Amino acid sequence: MKYLYEKDLRPMKYTILTSARHDEATRAIARQLGVTDAKLRMVLIRRLDMSLLENLGSRWEMGQEHADSSDRVAEELGCELFTRFIPLVDTETMQSIHSDTKTMIESGSSADDAIEWGRARIREEVLR
């Protein structure tokens, strides 16, 4: 069935993402997550709607400023950043990743390794 008004939004979303400030924000997010820019753009275009894409830069900035920074693990993983500021990961999934990482640290592995492992899981979740 052909939907009456539905149109392919991907080129328009791509236009939004490639304007100057949005491109900077996308690159910063890609750096934090450790994925390539092109892959992250693909994910953003698939997951988020157009107004969230327009607001990506401001949300990223506010995330840097106001995200929960009491816990080092949460800050390094970007727990609040990727659930509430930029909704790429479910809250429950993020919670389980966070607690798993914490158990890893408590059970003796070094903090850097555990955070690296947590990041890999977030990456997996984002690219899913």
Place this chain on the structure above:
Amino acid sequence: MSILQDIKNAVRSRSIHVSYVDVGSCNGCDIEVLACLAPRYDIEQYGIYVHNNPREADVLLVIGSVTPQWVDKLRNIWDKIPEPKVAVAIGNCPISGCVYNRRGSLINPPVSKYIPIAAQVPGCPPRPTEILSAILSVAPLIFKDYEESKS
């Protein structure tokens, strides 16, 4: 020319339903069309009723240069308006693209490529009185003797 047709002409010139569609302008013309509703200009004293339902409209006011989303949808809206119908372009944008018609922009003017335009009101933006007089002068002309011209 029958008496019935005369009555129809008289009634049609005093009962015009207007719908407006913004196909990518700066908003300035939108609010000038809205300003026509204000008691100062009082568009309803001429029998013009503004609402945004294309299925009931006689006159379609087209505002703005055509953005990618509207390229196919503008024609859809035009097809939904029942006969007799007329489209009026408000502002410079539907006529030429105004300041946006430069290399690198996303728009695709003029509007007359997509739907037939009966009248144009240039201005960036035109004053409410100009919009009002354009609707008032073009609509009765098009609707006059509609049944006879059809056959």
Place this chain on the structure above:
Amino acid sequence: MKKTVDVSIPLGPVHPCWKEPVRLKCETAGERVLRTELELGYMKKGIERIMRGRPWQEVMFLAERVCGICSVVHNMVFIETMEKISDIEVPPRAAYLRVIANEVDRIASHLIANFSYCYTIEHETLAMYLLNTRETVLDNLERLTGSRINTAYMIPGGVRFDLLPEDGAVMLADLAKVEDEVRRVVRIFETGPLIALRSRGIGFMDREEAIRSHTVGPTARASGVLDSDLRLRHPTYQALGFEQVTRTEGDNFARVMVRFQEIFQSIDLVRKCIDTLPEGPIRGGGFCKAGEAAYSGEAPRGELTYYIKTDEYGRVVDIAIRTPSIMNIEACAHSMIKNATTIADVTATFISSDPCVACNER
């Protein structure tokens, strides 16, 4: 976005309540709105792309055509960014005249925002009162700048036209009339039981969410975000003793009331400006130089930011505009409308955040 239910109610792009085309897809369970998705692209003209590589004389006119409703402030922020780059001083009289033009434009913009809200909750009487008042305000803008909508009043180093003393007197008289009328409308709006039913407690957004999605302007101030008015940091407004309006309810009613209160505040500011208008020239000199700057000003809808990079001939090499509607529409679609109890409140809530789609998409 991920679908949770099948029933998706589309609103727009052509909708009786909406002045500009935008498409809101609400996923509902019964009457309850579970999540919303916004489809834009109806107004995307690519204005930032056209601006690159053009001299500031052209970009100035493009900048005010980003948005027709708040064109004066777009002009003002662009010009003040250019002045910041090139170290151009503004004569005091011109700075005051800028404030007058900006505040008169703000009154007109708030009036049309509240008109839209009253029209959407089907209180046409109030809506028409407000729309008629707006005409008086626009007359004064025309008296000062020579045009109703796209004024191009400010230029680097000053303004184009002076305010004659007799025009100032007429403006004061008109604004007194406007104040009376708006006061009457506010009384009706505050005490109307049916208006309260459709406004109070609907479209609630708390302070946390307002900060998270970086809402600005009246939308943020209605949710109790302090220090969110950039006029507090503007030197001319500081000299005039400006204070921010804040409410804490965070619902539709608060957002409309903040705008009403700001109208009175703007009228006071214009009065103060005209009374204490300094003598002197209205145009200084200066050349636009090479440089890079980010500058924010307070538009009627909130914080407006221009990032500009110029070369030595005054051409704009790179530009990015962050308009207030980007943040406000996003917060509205994803937090105010979410969990709305009926689909009938969606349009009213959307309009209460004063969405300007032309700003949002540029």
